[in-house]
Amino acid sequence: MYDIIIVGAGPTGLTAALYALRANKKVLLLEAKAYGGQIVKASVVKNYPAIKEISGFDFAQTLYEQVMDLGGELKYETVLKVNEDKSVVTNEDTYQAKAVIIATGVENRKLNLEGESEYIGKGVSYCASCDGALYKDQVVAVVGGGNTALEDALYLSNIAQKVYLIHRREDFRGEAKILDELRDKNNIEFILNANVVKLKGEEKLESIDVKIGEEIKNLPVAGLFIAVGQEPKNEIFANIVDLNEYGYIETVDEVFTKIPGIYVAGDARIKALRQLTTAVSDGSIAATAAIKEINSNKKQIL
């Protein structure tokens, strides 16, 4: 029997584990893919208080080590179901806990273009900091208008010969400060009010068709970095929590779901701001709530 099972080992889940372990709780982290979550893809993080600059990978790695140093247990298993009694069913086993924290975050949104999945690893990427080096001195494109797309374009401009930044609107959601840096680069070309409509190439990606107004323009590119946001994958929790129309988990208050002892923290829940700061904040709040509840139940039994 675990005190707390945490589903998802991104910054939220790892922070929850950190707090729970420091309160001497028995914790199991379950992760389907790799620890670190979305932040691993950020080439550089410059808006985390008191850390002037850190790569997303270093942030995740340090946090992971901090948790493991405290005796954290992480199993790479896919969670299939969480029950109201706080049992968690994975593809390998079933585990029982006193409290469960859902910290599954979000996944990359696809453009849903024909052949998009087949081109992954052959020109299409969702992670500039992971795959950027493969495109040294080549022409690449980034699609999206949020911070991820802007940071990806900036990162790639230092590696690639040329970067097209393609966005479907005139205005960007991303920070003005990064936009200024992009405008100072002479190898970044903005293509606005435009959508990528076709991927072309034999064995690998060779070019993309971009619709600008009514015109279709073909751009020869070796790589296309898709950074059009994220979406949650919370359907497996629909038996215990309510989801809004976009698939995010509804809470009754902050990280509390309608079922006592089941919490949701981080990007998976409905919230105003999805950032690294709010992710770790949620992890600490959820763990502290779970610890409090477990301790108060123990006192009642005594």
Ligand code: NAP
């Ligand atoms: P985002 O802010 O949701 O932006 C997604 C962008 O993709 C938007 O510009 C959107 O266009 C565009 N888009 C969505 N669907 C599209 C489609 N089907 N075709 C073409 N374009 C599409 O996503 P994000 O940039 O990944 O950022 C997610 C969150 O992480 C944000 O809160 C962001 O601030 C944060 N973040 C923080 C850091 C950091 O702190 N260092 C770094 C990266 C990201 P519209 O604008 O027209 O909707």
